[in-house]
Amino acid sequence: MTTLAVLGAGAKAVAVAAKASVVREMGINPPDVIAVERTGVAANWYAIGGWTDGAHRLGTGPEKDVGFPYRSALVPRRNAELDERMTCYSWQAYLIATGQFADWIDRGRPAPTHRQWGQYLCWVAERIDMEVAHGEVDRIAVDGRRWALHTRDNTIHADALMVTGPGQAERTLLPGNPRVLSIAQFWHRAAQHDRINAERVAMIGGGETAAAMLNELRGHPVSTITVISPQVTLFTRGESYFENSLFSDPTHWTALTLQERRDAIARTDRGVFSSSVQDVLMADDRIRHLRGRVAHAVGRDGQIRLTLSTNRGSEDFETVHGFDLVIDGSGLDALWFTSLFSQDALDLLELGLGGPLGSDRLQEAIGYDLAVEGVAPKLFLPNLAGLNQGPGFPNLSCLGLLSDRVLGAELSPTDTAGGDPARPALRRDDEHQSIR
Incomplete structure (x- = not known):
């Protein structure tokens, strides 16, 4: 089996792990998914993560859960079955299982607090028996044809790596100044x-x-x-149907010019309240x-x-x-994870990019599967995929589609001698991903 390591055990990691679990139940072998997390599942939705106090309301509708938009294109002739199985891990399923559904409906479907959303993600992770390696990653290197994630007590090897999360929330202009x-x-x-x-x-x-x-x-x-x-x-x-649909369904996103995409993101997502x-x-x-x-x-x-x-x-x-x-409150550093990369990993990334590492260059190199094109082993960067693949991938707007793209990728490196994948678990078709 191939192994996909996910840096961080947040919503994206839970969504990919849930989809992999369902696909496995259907008799198909997906990659093993292991999240490497320093604190706990959904930590950034609690005060302990540093990005919230847990009491504020979720800005995205909770119905945009780990399976949304329930329009899978991952398993030929069985995608409807896949979507139906994924509803077992929906927001509504969580409320029903925990006896909160009627109350939520009667209160007018209010947005949950960040803490409640974190509880939902933990519920999904527990139900699928999500594998989590606890530890803070201090170095990411390339070991032969695999990634090696080093923590103080352990090293996790994986055929592919997905980086999630905004990084650490502790940085300031003047570290140590109480003002x-x-x-x-x-x-x-x-x-x-x-x-x-x-x-x-x-x-x-x-x-x-x-x-x-x-x-x-x-x-x-x-x-x-x-x-x-x-x-x-x-x-x-912008929060009308027309803007929101760009996040849920990026079908026509790549037909836009680069400038049109930048304008759309600036209007609906970046630097806006x-x-x-x-x-x-x-x-x-x-x-x-x-x-x-x-x-x-x-x-x-x-x-x-x-x-x-x-x-x-x-x-x-x-x-x-x-x-x-x-x-x-200037927010996340798009390249925060590169400080963890060893020199060989940075060299590999720059070689694949064909030039010095930079935010713009990296965003423009994100392919259909949300990985950096030209880099092997695979490096998935959904938080940087908005410009090339659609504005919903960096946030909570299409977690089900995100998991399709990642699990539908060919995770194993290409065998340069024979030209065939070393582990042809997944293959890209013309318009969608299919599992072999």
Whole structure:
């Protein structure tokens, strides 16, 4: 059997493991899926993960669960059966199994809290007996034709690797300065009901990470909250049927030009607030927006002074602003995982990319199966697949389709002598993936 290692035991790992479990029940051999996780299943949906206090509401509808959109193209002539079997792990199935379904319906199908969503993912993982190797990965190397994930106590070898999650939430502009909070520090205080009391607060970031923290910060005794982002204003995410369908069904996504795709992502996903959060923020006159990118930060005279760079036409202007407290909500680093790569793994990646490693170059190299083209053993990067394959893959919008793409890939490296896969478990057909 081939083995797929997943870095992180979040929603994407659970979705792929659940689909593999169902396919195995149908008498077909999928790859073994093993998640390598430092904390626990769905940790980032709890306060312990550093990205939330667990009490805020899920922005995506919970019906977009591990099987959504239930339109599999993985097992020829048996895809309807596959989808039906996957409904056993749906959000509704979880509510029924835990005696919560009628209450959820009677309350108008409210969005679950992050903690409740994490409980759902843990329920799925437990039902499928998901394999989790506990430990923090400190190095990822290439061992012959396989990946080697090294933790302090163990080494996990795999024929393919999928990287998930936003990385760590502890980074800040000024590490160690008590007047600059990381995302993790902010949510830790929120979870402990430690109120932030300050006159002038700056929130760096214009995306959903910053929006969730702003929503929490509204209930704290602060005088002014300045949101700093490079956009000209705080945009609202498009949430009509037409925008949402781009996330659920990327069939025509690749027919768009690269610029059209970038425009669509900018309008619906990157650096935008959900309409529900915007409605709440509009009513709070303490919140204002300041355009610019943080070029420099320094602690001085009991303040944090931020130097902002703003492009105006053909020139960049710099201005300095002082704050009593700064919250660094700029969000994830798209290439956070590369710091774990050994030099041979970095060389392999750059060789496959045909040039130096960079976010744009990497995004444009993501293929149909959500893996980096030209790299063997396979490296799946769904969080970077939005530009090339569809905006739903980096988030929760099409987990069932994501698992199809990954499990439908040819995981084993190609035998260069014979030209045939060393383990031809999965093969790409013309318009969809099929398991052999």
